Amino acid sequence: AAKVPAPEALPYVDPRINYSSLLKPGFHLTAPYGWMNDPNGMFQGPGGVYHAFFQWNPFKAVWGPPW
Incomplete structure (x- = not known):
């Protein structure tokens, strides 16, 4: 299996x-x-x-207001 770089993400794997x-x-x-779209703003921080x-x-699982 691949390594998971963020242990806190394990519940979502x-x-x-x-x-x-x-x-x-x-x-x-x-x-x-759910649904995700428009990935942007990727950067490497401090x-x-x-x-x-x-x-x-x-x-x-579709676009719309999140409520």
Whole structure:
């Protein structure tokens, strides 16, 4: 299995998915659930930590107000 760089992300890692598959990109922004769009603002901050911002609706798998 591939290494998980952020231990706090473990609750969102689906054990049924082969994250080391040759068909899966080495890096891919994926929401833990719901719908995400428009990844932007990616940068490397102080201390080498990478950040990425995106729109996310955790309540629906489609675009719309998150309520």
